[in-house]
Amino acid sequence: MWTKLANPSFFLRWSGAAVPWLAALAAALLAVGLYMSFVLAPADYQQGETVRIMFIHVPAAWLALFLYATMSVSAIGSLVWRHPLADVSQKAAAPIGAAFTLVCLVTGALWGRPMWGTYWVWDARLTSVLVLFLMYCGVLALWRTIEEPGRAARAVSILTLVGFVNVPIVKFSVDWWNTLHQPASVLRLGGPTIHPSMLYPLLVMALAFTALAVTLHMYTMRTEIMRRRVRTLTLLEAERLDRRAAA
Amino acid sequence: MSRAFGALLARDLRLAARIGGSGVLGLIFFLMIVTLVPFSLGPDLNLLSRIGPAILWLSAVLATLIGLDRLFQADEEDGSLDLMIASPLPLELVVLAKGLAHWLTTGLPLALASPLFGLLVALDLTGMGAMVATLLVGTPALTFVGAVGAALTVSIRRGGLLLAILVLPLMIPTLIFGVSAANAALGGTVPFLTPFLILIALTLITVVIGVFAGAAALRAGE
Numbered sequence: 001m002w003t004k005l006a007n008p009s010f011f012l013r014w015s016g017a018a019v020p021w022l023a024a025l026a027a028a029l030l031a032v033g034l035y036m037s038f039v040l041a042p043a044d045y046q047q048g049e050t051v052r053i054m055f056i057h058v059p060a061a062w063l064a065l066f067l068y069a070t071m072s073v074s075a076i077g078s079l080v081w082r083h084p085l086a087d088v089s090q091k092a093a094a095p096i097g098a099a100f101t102l103v104c105l106v107t108g109a110l111w112g113r114p115m116w117g118t119y120w121v122w123d124a125r126l127t128s129v130l131v132l133f134l135m136y137c138g139v140l141a142l143w144r145t146i147e148e149p150g151r152a153a154r155a156v157s158i159l160t161l162v163g164f165v166n167v168p169i170v171k172f173s174v175d176w177w178n179t180l181h182q183p184a185s186v187l188r189l190g191g192p193t194i195h196p197s198m199l200y201p202l203l204v205m206a207l208a209f210t211a212l213a214v215t216l217h218m219y220t221m222r223t224e225i226m227r228r229r230v231r232t233l234t235l236l237e238a239e240r241l242d243r244r245a246a247a
Numbered sequence: 248m249s250r251a252f253g254a255l256l257a258r259d260l261r262l263a264a265r266i267g268g269s270g271v272l273g274l275i276f277f278l279m280i281v282t283l284v285p286f287s288l289g290p291d292l293n294l295l296s297r298i299g300p301a302i303l304w305l306s307a308v309l310a311t312l313i314g315l316d317r318l319f320q321a322d323e324e325d326g327s328l329d330l331m332i333a334s335p336l337p338l339e340l341v342v343l344a345k346g347l348a349h350w351l352t353t354g355l356p357l358a359l360a361s362p363l364f365g366l367l368v369a370l371d372l373t374g375m376g377a378m379v380a381t382l383l384v385g386t387p388a389l390t391f392v393g394a395v396g397a398a399l400t401v402s403i404r405r406g407g408l409l410l411a412i413l414v415l416p417l418m419i420p421t422l423i424f425g426v427s428a429a430n431a432a433l434g435g436t437v438p439f440l441t442p443f444l445i446l447i448a449l450t451l452i453t454v455v456i457g458v459f460a461g462a463a464a465l466r467a468g469e
Contacts, residue, residue, distance in 0.1 A: 079463070134416040141412055145403050154467030155399050159413060162395055162460050166417050169449070173420035 006085045008225050015218050022215040029208035036201035053111040055201055059209035060104040064132060067097030067213060071139070072164040075157035085221075087153035088228070090160065091143055092220035096213060098136035104129055124174045131170050135163045149228060251336040252344050259348030263314075273310045273353040274360055280306040281364050292369040299368035300429035303378055304385075306364075307357050307425075308418055311389040315414075316407040318349055318397035319465065328401070332469070338462040346387075346394045346457065354386030370433075377432030377439070381446060385425040388450040391457025392417045398464035421449055 037055035071093045077086025108126065109119040120126065142159055146152035284302050285295060295302075322328040331341045361382050362375035370378065396414035400406030428442040 131416050131419060134412075138413040138416065141409055142399065145400075145406070145409055151468060155464060158395070158460050158464045158467060159399055162417065162456060165456060166420070169420050169452075170416075173423040 006083065008085055008088075011085060012222060012225060015222055019215060019218055019222070022211060022218065026208060026211035026215050029204060029211050033201060033205040033208040036204055041198050041201045050111055050114050051198070053107050054198075055205045057104060057107040057111060058202060059206040060100045060107065061129065062206060063209050063213050064097060064101040064104050064129065066210070067093045067100060067217075068132065068136075068160075068164070068167070070217070071097065071160050075160040075164075078153045078157040079161075082150075084228075087149065088221050088224045089217070090153060090156060092217050092224055094136060094139050094143060094156075096216050096220065098133065098140060100209075100213070101129060101133040101136055105133060124171075127174045128167075128171050131174070132167065135167075139163070149231070251334065252340055255331070255336070255341060255344040256348050259345055260351060263348065263352040271356075273313050274356055276313055277306045277310045277357055277360070277364065280309060281367055284368070296369035296371075296374070299365065299370045299374060300378060300381075300433070301426050302368055303361055303364055303382070304422055304425045304429065307354075307361075307382055307386060308389060308415070308422055310357060311353055311386065311393055311418075312407075312411055312414075314349065314353065315390075315393040315397050316400065316410050318345060318394060319401045320397070320406070323401050328465070332465065338465060339458045342394055342398070342461040342465070343454075343458050346391050346454075346461070349394070350387050350390040354382070354390055358382035358386060374429070374433050377429045380432075381425045381428045381443065384443075384447050384450055385421050388421040388446075388453040389418055391454045391461070392421075394457050394461045395464060398461040398468070401465065401468050421446070421453070424449060 033055070037052055041052065041055070043049050043051065071090050074086045074090040074093065077083050078090060105126075108129075112121065113119050139156055139160060142156050143152055146155055281302060288294060288298075319328060322331065332338060334341075358379055361378040362370075365375040365378055393410070393414050395417075396410045399413060400410045403409060424442045424446040427437065428439060428446050431437045431439045431442055
């Protein structure tokens with residue numbers, strides 16, 4: 001069943017049907033989430049209105065990691081099964097992940113200015129996210145430089161997986177020279193410390209961002225499959241013309 | 248198998264010694280960076296000795312990048328890489344031999360010469376000893392992270408810049424623990440051994456990852 005779903009032609013068919021629904025879902029969730037976080041949620045007693053930046057910042061950070069994980073799983077698919085759809089999924093996830101990482105960094109800086117009095121501090125978490133962004137940049141750069149798609153996919157897979165092993169090490173190293181950033185407050189043992197009036201908007205926004213990421217990912221995968229078809233057709237046509245010229 | 252390994256190592260060392268002398272060039276580059284720092288920071292010896300280990304480590308990271316882009320590319324261009332892939336010696340050991348040769352001609356000379364450069368940034372005797380020790384155990388990690396990048400960019404012309412972009416983020420942990428070990432030796436609250444042992448662990452992990460990922464990348468590039 002999975003192998004059938006992952007057949008590129010079949011994927012084009014079912015994803016073509018799914019994308020509009022996913023897009024509508026993402027738009028609806030985003031509308032509700034934004035209304036909840038910018039109208040319904042109360043201002044924080046310490047942070048004031050700036051706390052609303054968190055409703056964008058935190059889901060973006062989650063998605064930045066989630067998309068790197070997606071890339072890593074697809075990388076295994078590329079290396080182990082050499083599945084073309086895994087190549088496509090990897091390639092499609094990279095720019096989206098980089099964009100979410102950038103959103104996370106920028107919103108974090110905007111929040112940091114009024115709260116910490118500075119746009120940037122070399123704190124452990126900020127630095128890890130910056131390194132994550134640099135690794136996304138490396139992955140994107142490698143995709144652009146190797147022209148042959150199959151070879152590019154295998155090379156990028158290795159880079160992605162080496163990066164995946166390295167992310168926890170970077171995180172650990174960077175924690176070594178410690179921190180201004182508050183410890184995790186949503187996903188932790190003993191339940192969330194954040195008040196429900198702020199937790200629900202945050203969760204809705206997280207769902208909305210996930211739906212958005214899935215929509216964009218699927219859409220980009222479709223574009224990439226079609227781009228590859230165009231490439232193959234062009235090569236075939238060139239070959240046909242060559243043969244005709246020779247004959 | 249160990250004969251083939253030795254032959255490959257000896258060949259790479261001979262090449263490094265005869266063409267370009269990348270070991271000497273690396274040292275000169277290292278000296279250049281260490282010389283540039285006081286021009287940008289000012290000649291205050293107190294400040295320089297405080298940040299000395301950081302300067303030397305940063306210079307070592309940059310100097311390691313020299314010659315990395317040619318690590319496999321030169322062999323790819325003249326076809327000897329194909330012979331190595333076809334040889335009975337596992338490709339992982341080929342990567343190990345070539346990485347070892349690169350380290351012997353860049354990392355090792357840097358580590359041994361670091362007391363000399365330490366003089367320029369007013370390190371005391373303990374500091375110099377710490378620099379030699381940390382560079383000695385830390386630079387192999389830099390080389391083998393670099394070997395992965397070199398294997399990934401093997402067929403890319405002028406891949407040097409891309410290589411730097413790919414491998415520099417992966418060198419951050421080594422840099423952090425190298426500098427903190429050296430600083431710990433100079434005083435501070437952390438005992439020297441804690442970051443130093445982590446640095447050794449990082450090197451061991453990185454050599455393993457680098458050897459396997461490098462070989463996989465070379466196979467993928469065929």
